[in-house]
Amino acid sequence: MKNNAVRYFVPLIMACAAFPAGASTVLSVSPSSTVAQVGDVVTVAIQLSNVSDLYAWEFDLSYDDTVLDPTSGGVEGSFLPGGGGTFFLAGDTTTPGEIDLTSDSLLSAGPGVTGSGDLVDFSFTAISLGTSALTIVPNGDYYLLNSSLDAISATITNGSVLVSSPEPSTWLLIILGGSASIVFGPLPGKLRLVRRRIKGAAIV
Amino acid sequence: MYGFRFDGVGRGRPWNPAGGMKNHVLSTLRCWFLAISFCTLAFSGDVATSQYDASRTGSNSSEIYLSTSNVNSNTFGKLFTRAVDSNIMAQPLYLQGVTFSSGTHNVVYVGTMNNTVYAFDADNPASSSPLWSTNLGAPDTTANQWGNLHGIVGTPVIDRALQAIYVVAANTVSGQCVYSLHALDLLSGVEKFGGPAAISGSVSGSAFDGSGGTVTFNGTQQIQRAGLGISGGSVYIGFSGEFADSEPYHGWVFGYSLGTLRQTAVYMSTPNGQGAGVWQGSRAPVIDANGVLYYETGNGDYDGAVNFGESFIKMTPNSSGALTLSDWFTPYNWATLNEYDWDLGSSGPTLIPGSNRIVGGGKTGILYSLNTGSLGHNNPSGDTQIPQSFLATAGCTPPYSWHACSQIMSQAFSYAAAVPTLYVWGVYDKLRGYQFVNGAFNTTAASVGAASAYFPGGSVSHSSYLATSGTGIVWAVVNDVNDGGNYFFTPVHYGAASLHAYDASNLTNELWNSDQKSGDALGNLPGFSGAIVANGKVYVPTFSNQLVVYGLLNGPVMGDVNADSVVNCADLDIIKAAYGKTSSQPGFDLRADVVPDGVINVRDLALVAQHVPPGTVCQ
Numbered sequence: 001m002k003n004n005a006v007r008y009f010v011p012l013i014m015a016c017a018a019f020p021a022g023a024s025t026v027l028s029v030s031p032s033s034t035v036a037q038v039g040d041v042v043t044v045a046i047q048l049s050n051v052s053d054l055y056a057w058e059f060d061l062s063y064d065d066t067v068l069d070p071t072s073g074g075v076e077g078s079f080l081p082g083g084g085g086t087f088f089l090a091g092d093t094t095t096p097g098e099i100d101l102t103s104d105s106l107l108s109a110g111p112g113v114t115g116s117g118d119l120v121d122f123s124f125t126a127i128s129l130g131t132s133a134l135t136i137v138p139n140g141d142y143y144l145l146n147s148s149l150d151a152i153s154a155t156i157t158n159g160s161v162l163v164s165s166p167e168p169s170t171w172l173l174i175i176l177g178g179s180a181s182i183v184f185g186p187l188p189g190k191l192r193l194v195r196r197r198i199k200g201a202a203i204v
Numbered sequence: 205m206y207g208f209r210f211d212g213v214g215r216g217r218p219w220n221p222a223g224g225m226k227n228h229v230l231s232t233l234r235c236w237f238l239a240i241s242f243c244t245l246a247f248s249g250d251v252a253t254s255q256y257d258a259s260r261t262g263s264n265s266s267e268i269y270l271s272t273s274n275v276n277s278n279t280f281g282k283l284f285t286r287a288v289d290s291n292i293m294a295q296p297l298y299l300q301g302v303t304f305s306s307g308t309h310n311v312v313y314v315g316t317m318n319n320t321v322y323a324f325d326a327d328n329p330a331s332s333s334p335l336w337s338t339n340l341g342a343p344d345t346t347a348n349q350w351g352n353l354h355g356i357v358g359t360p361v362i363d364r365a366l367q368a369i370y371v372v373a374a375n376t377v378s379g380q381c382v383y384s385l386h387a388l389d390l391l392s393g394v395e396k397f398g399g400p401a402a403i404s405g406s407v408s409g410s411a412f413d414g415s416g417g418t419v420t421f422n423g424t425q426q427i428q429r430a431g432l433g434i435s436g437g438s439v440y441i442g443f444s445g446e447f448a449d450s451e452p453y454h455g456w457v458f459g460y461s462l463g464t465l466r467q468t469a470v471y472m473s474t475p476n477g478q479g480a481g482v483w484q485g486s487r488a489p490v491i492d493a494n495g496v497l498y499y500e501t502g503n504g505d506y507d508g509a510v511n512f513g514e515s516f517i518k519m520t521p522n523s524s525g526a527l528t529l530s531d532w533f534t535p536y537n538w539a540t541l542n543e544y545d546w547d548l549g550s551s552g553p554t555l556i557p558g559s560n561r562i563v564g565g566g567k568t569g570i571l572y573s574l575n576t577g578s579l580g581h582n583n584p585s586g587d588t589q590i591p592q593s594f595l596a597t598a599g600c601t602p603p604y605s606w607h608a609c610s611q612i613m614s615q616a617f618s619y620a621a622a623v624p625t626l627y628v629w630g631v632y633d634k635l636r637g638y639q640f641v642n643g644a645f646n647t648t649a650a651s652v653g654a655a656s657a658y659f660p661g662g663s664v665s666h667s668s669y670l671a672t673s674g675t676g677i678v679w680a681v682v683n684d685v686n687d688g689g690n691y692f693f694t695p696v697h698y699g700a701a702s703l704h705a706y707d708a709s710n711l712t713n714e715l716w717n718s719d720q721k722s723g724d725a726l727g728n729l730p731g732f733s734g735a736i737v738a739n740g741k742v743y744v745p746t747f748s749n750q751l752v753v754y755g756l757l758n759g760p761v762m763g764d765v766n767a768d769s770v771v772n773c774a775d776l777d778i779i780k781a782a783y784g785k786t787s788s789q790p791g792f793d794l795r796a797d798v799v800p801d802g803v804i805n806v807r808d809l810a811l812v813a814q815h816v817p818p819g820t821v822c823q
Contacts, residue, residue: 056813058806087776087813087822089783101784103806105813107820141784143806149814 029159079117254431269740409475431488444481468525479504597630629662676708
């Protein structure tokens, strides 16, 4: 019993200490909005924050298959493996517009992980202009489970990807005989950042 | 020893006693959860009828807990018994997840020769008191085959939608044996649908026991041994002759409405003759997808017109349940069968699932494989008109004598196996397995056991998880008492018996038997009834006033999806292979549905994952 107390209550106390009172668990697409150009590979992370005792998870992610094409069913993030060995199942991409049943579980008895981090990274190729929502679908495939295999409630924050036209090149701007800053004005910083980003850094 | 378990509900897995307090709490929660979730499931693990299904395969192909790895004397044995008031001849029945006001139980239903029907919790050793029991009146005393107790003999049948178990009891009224059909509520044992209904009837005929062109059913001359079967809206009940073919008797089949218990059918196999009892080794009739019934009859007159002794008979019900004999097969040597008491109907037929073949044998040990679309009638010059017949036991040894053959009383067919196989264990013979390939049986046994059985041979059944290697087991109840060469039931045959388990793919490999440890002893032989397997437990009737329950001594290992006694990546791989599948989809794996909700998802994955040893690395 003493061991059990140490094993289970101490992490709980630590978790309580780690989170400010009222901090809620949030499952989010990160970054929440991304801009890319056709042909770019865009990677977004599914992050979980302020969670306590996460043992396993599963969800479906929807996207606009006319805008994006997933390169895979996902790559395991670093958060759950922080608690030990895991059994990760990449999502099923056979249904256009959905990455279904991406899942992960810790192995062996024990507490889940506490804190915040990436569950899984999804990469997409931008295939045409437009905006695709990235939606964690709160359907029957949505589970966040603690080590008692009970559900953990969380707020879901979805994301999106804007696939835009390529920027005109600098030489093109010169040929056009004007200052880029005059003709087009300064490009939004986030657009310039995103074009070079492969894995989603936060949008400025 | 078991502490709190939650395998008492549906297909939940047991609490691991070594898991400590946390597991105890978790299991409690899961038990509650499973009890709720189970209410929405299909009850694929039910054994609601004789020989598991209407094809009478005698095979449970969805057994996920027992395997050739864990059925051995170290891990498998007697779990508990359920005391009853008399001998049990009828096969027990089993329902998953029956919700009573007191909670949800897996339930085993037992009928006794004292006319008592019991509903027992099927899992909890401590729940020795029945959930309910109902006595259907003093048993008949006019028959003496079973020590003056003649009550429930034929295996009852359950209609879960109607919440009723249909059972026939025998009573003595004014010195005569009277049979009555009862429909009992599954939750209380209370009579339903205005029951009971006295079984009676008559047909036109010139049989010597008739009068004025009418032959009337006489219960005192008949016995209700065959299992009951349901087709459409009727329950059908077969009768054969009283002990030792005491004439006059006939084969009778009655139908009664499930919802009103009003008679829907009366058929008699020898209206102008005698005999042709529906014995069937206690098996129920085959009922095909169209609701057509198939029986085998025993010694009796045959004319190919109205008398059908020594025959396979096919009976088609009309919309109201009335039966018409629509086809038959009678071996060319039916007269010889009669002469030597070589009843064709010592066992009942089995429909080969997914085919148009029906197979059955009798006392000669010959199996007949027939085309259900054209059974073949009779060809006096030989049985060449039927697809196949072959000797499946040691047969009859010349010089022929009265009923002295390696008789077939029972069979089981592993229809889901990679190579489906029919198992028979004839009298004074060995257990044999005949493979069914491309619509025909290989007539050389693919496997033969090492041991020989006394009368009445082995009462066999089969369990597996689909075609999964290492899960096929043949179960057999055999008589342990040397009967000195008798070929029919004598008191000695109700002596000590034993349950045996064999590797279905290699019958020389006996996995376990109940004689290996004294604590596992079965008790006395229950006639022709064998074991039923359901959710990791084996339920065996006895003539020792008890039902004996065998299973894994420490319960199934939590997370052991492939039943190899360890939890490792192989178990997780099974879940991975079926991930996302629902029970209605191809690829669904019942074993992987550890949290039995009909879908393979992260709850199954996590529950198994929790039980792999620390340090395990998969993928």
